[in-house]
Amino acid sequence: xxxxxxxxxxxxxxxxxxxFLPQIQDSAALAQEYAPIMREWEAGTMDDPKDYALxxxxxxxxxxxxCTQPHTHxxxxxxxxxxxxxxxxxxxxxTPETAWEFIADAANPYMTGEFCVENGAVYRCKDxxxxxxxxxxxxxxxxx
Numbered sequence: 222x223x224x225x226x227x228x229x230x231x232x233x234x235x236x237x238x239x240x241f242l243p244q245i246q247d248s249a250a251l252a253q254e255y256a257p258i259m260r261e262w263e264a265g266t267m268d269d270p271k272d273y274a275l276x277x278x279x280x281x282x283x284x285x286x287x288c289t290q291p292h293t294h295x296x297x298x299x300x301x302x303x304x305x306x307x308x309x310x311x312x313x314x315x316t317p318e319t320a321w322e323f324i325a326d327a328a329n330p331y332m333t334g335e336f337c338v339e340n341g342a343v344y345r346c347k348d349x350x351x352x353x354x355x356x357x358x359x360x361x362x363x364x365x
Contacts, residue, residue, distance in 0.1 A: 234258050252278065252285040252312045259285060262302050265294035273308075284321065285312050317343045317365045323354045336365065 252259075262279040265271035270293045273279075277288040279302060286302035286309040294300050302309035306328040313335040314320035320336035320343050331337060331346040337355070338344070344355045344362040355362035 252287075256280050256283060256285045262286070264296060264301065266296045270295045279309075286310060287312070313337065317345075320344075325352055325354065327352050337362075 259278055259280045262281045263271050272293050273288045273291065275288060275291045279286055279288070281302040284303070288308065289310050290308045292300070292308055299305055300308055302311070306326050310329050311321070311324065311326070313329075313331055314337065315335060317336055320338045323337040323339045323344075330350040330352045332349045332351075333346055335346045336343060337346070339355050342355075343365045345365050346361060347363055348361040351358065351361045353361070355364075
């Protein structure tokens with residue numbers, strides 16, 4: 222159980238991060254480093270909708286995402302960061318240490334120098350706009 226001082230420190234850290242996070246919106250390494258204190262995405266309801274602005278940063282299941290389309294969530298299914306690729310962009314790893322498991326998403330392709338993990342191996346993307354996994358398009362990836 223957190224002490225009152227710990228709760229206060231956590232609130233202050235989150236307030237500071239809300240001001241600082243927009244500056245790191247395009248850095249996967251920093252976004253992943255600060256993911257533990259980013260605000261978790263929350264579903265809205267008709268009675269309590271949640272507004273998300275362009276470039277808002279949120280996590281879902283510990284993974285950082287950036288809002289790419291301002292919207293208000295009223296409980297619509299599929300509008301969460303993991304499922305709503307038209308609304309949210311997942312950060313791709315920019316180092317082998319920040320690589321996430323590969324996800325095919327045409328709205329959020331991998332760019333040269335970004336990293337992914339497939340079957341436990343880490344890969345670096347060699348071509349911009351890559352949407353296929355290393356096992357499907359091996360010429361666009363190199364094992365690290």
